[in-house]
Amino acid sequence: MSRGWKAAAALLAVGCAAEVVRRRWRGGWVARANRELDVRDQVVRQEAPETADLRFEAHRLRELGDAAGALEVHARLLAARADALGADHPQVLVTRFNHAGHIWDAGDKAGALGAYEEVLADMVRVLGEDDPETRWTRKVLAIRRDRAEGAS
Numbered sequence: 001m002s003r004g005w006k007a008a009a010a011l012l013a014v015g016c017a018a019e020v021v022r023r024r025w026r027g028g029w030v031a032r033a034n035r036e037l038d039v040r041d042q043v044v045r046q047e048a049p050e051t052a053d054l055r056f057e058a059h060r061l062r063e064l065g066d067a068a069g070a071l072e073v074h075a076r077l078l079a080a081r082a083d084a085l086g087a088d089h090p091q092v093l094v095t096r097f098n099h100a101g102h103i104w105d106a107g108d109k110a111g112a113l114g115a116y117e118e119v120l121a122d123m124v125r126v127l128g129e130d131d132p133e134t135r136w137t138r139k140v141l142a143i144r145r146d147r148a149e150g151a152s
Helices: 003-046 049-064 067-085 090-105 109-126 132-151
Strands: none
Touching: 049 067, 049 090, 067 090, 090 109, 090 132, 109 132
8 A cells, every 4th residue: 555545544534533523522512402492392382373373473574674563463472472371481581572672673662671671580580690591681681771872
């Protein structure tokens, strides 16, 4: 076997070993992500079809620029989820966070800030200070406060 073929075989062996290590490392976080998605997806699968339709309709209206229409549809979605899951369910808290965003987009900055503050207080109470959703809500509230103060 020539020197070139030996070098190619060595590179191939190293590449195969690196691929095995990469797949094992990647497999751990992919499995964890899939478990988390299964938990979240389970809530969505358990939703009534009408609730899912409301979610899609609110998103469609928001994307089309109809903030007032999206806010109205999203309010119905929030009420339906709260009735089905309970006010303290994590998915309902996330829906309330999203609803505050719809209020903001509709132009009611003060109302949106109040909604963000209320959902943040409930997230701290239900999910805890260190939950990612709580931290994200706190960050968005700070950003929105800065924008509201800068606009006035």
